[in-house]
Amino acid sequence: MARTKRLPQDISNTGYTANAGMQRIMNRDGSLNVQRKGLNWWQRNSIYHTMISLSPGRFMLVVFLFYTSTNLLFASIYTLLGIDKLQGIDPVSGFGEKFMQAFFFSSQTLTTVGYGHISPKGMAANIVASLESFIGIMAFAIVTGLFFARFARPRAFLRFSDNLIMSPFKESAAFMLRVISAKNISLTDVQAEVTTAFEVEEHGKKTTRYFQLPLQFSRINSLALSWTVVHIIDDKSPFYGLSLEEIKKSNLEVMINVRAFDEHYSNTVQQRISYKGDEILYGARFLPAFAPSEDGRSTILKVQKLNHHEKLEEAHVAAILEKIKLDQGKNVEVKA
Template sequence: MARGLRKRIRQKNSENSGFGTNASGRFIKKDGLPNVERKGVNIFNRFSWYHTMLNLSTFQFLSYLVTAYILVNLFFALIYYVIGVEHLTGIDKSDPLNEFIDVFFFSSQTFTTVGYGRIAPVGFMASLVATFEAFLGLLTFAIATGLFYGRFSRPRAYLKFSDIAVIAPFQDVTGLMFRLAPFKNNALTNADVVVSTAIEVSENGETKTNFYTLKTHLSHINTLALNWTVVHKIDENSPFFGFTKDDFYNTPIEIIVHVRAFDEVFSNTVVQRASYVSKEIVYGVKFVPMYYPAKNKEFTLLDLDKINDYMAVDMPNIVEEV
């Protein structure tokens, strides 16, 4: 950032952001999680596997389960095959491929404790492996059941944020705007938003990041049923006061958003985060409406496909007073 531009930032640096001045890169990833990598502990202590599995998308979660199930059964099928198919009754011994297929399905039946009975272990080693596999299967399915329950029962905000933030006219000046909307039929009330910004500045030849709290036009709404356009007025109290279009595009900026609401179904508070960096801020446009009355006038349609739609507007000619 140019020295003259730094002097225009009049707001006091905020110290409660949770990020220090030496942090770098994007602070909040697009999925809302902090962009932080930890070191100094081994990988087993670095990650909470339970949280990781709960935060996966449905497709990723199911893909991991199916892949793990196939790999485990292939592993045990290989063990049975090494022990010898003669220690399993009912095996089709017409060729090696049929033998391995039968051993694989015997493993899957043992792992799930189904046990149809056509194939059974004979001898100590085969019976020992089958016993351990059945025990492991019981534990694995108990864990998988807990993960399924955790994913279904965990309260979530289910908010969709616009991919961009815009700079548009607002109350005779300009405003930084983004919008969000619930995309499921959950009932959210008493929604609050806290917005801050990280601006990279140069002071005494050193580059550091300063954080500023952005005051919003509305920071609380009683019911979050439609979309909510959050607006930060860019006036003399804003850290962006005096910023030009080039300043927004060329200055390393990140807008950090924290939304908290109450879910009436779960009777619990839900939280969701988002962020916007300089390349995701569009200057001189405004969002177009994304909800409208139904044809029969009996309900309102919220079109989530339009959450990123915008149109160009004429920007006010604002000259900063010296």
């Protein structure tokens, strides 16, 4: 006789299939873990989206490298034309010093600063300088637009707990994560959607199934303090009737999408995160992250305590899940 868990209805609108495999579906930063093949780099990448999604440090590095390489290119062209085509360069100086002066003349031309100490002489040098100034105008217009797009792009500025935790909850157990708004922004009408993917055995073959996890509260009016997103393991949960060991061995991934309305931008913002099995703590619970101020007039949100938790006896969590497994009743069917 074999006891088989009857799972709730899975979902098929995730964009993935059962044949996608159980490598990580979503990266920790919310980006999809997908590689596109069959196209060259220019065809599969949007330069605009790449530039506005780069980290600030990498963005500044790209701008700096473009600026430096462009000046090196035009300094080399001026050198090939002949240093004598640039009036104001000391003719008795060494090659290295002449090249550096050509480099600085290029930077003045590219930025249209034009100090006047050095100037082009002859048709060829003037054509190159005109072309460089045109490239400079276009490049700085693009860079200015990218700076503005990066600065003005609506962002949620949410911080998620480093770990998803499983903890006893009321008469059952629950998966929990904590989220806070890290900036001085006002987020209202905050909604959370949680999807899980894990392996199940069907007809002797492992396949990936996707489920929408029902939440204790999927929507709150505002994210003024921290929000603990809770999925209770009850008869509506795909984990109902599974032991702790079965959950650990299911190659679990939990994906969270939080969407809110930013009152300052008057726009909807969202942020995503994913947790894999090794990022889930079993037998733990979060500790409070806020407390009243000393004068009692306000509430202090201690952002540094976002991840503070305490460990519980894992045996206690296992005992609760075993009780759920024994109590699942009609959700277990017996097969010969």
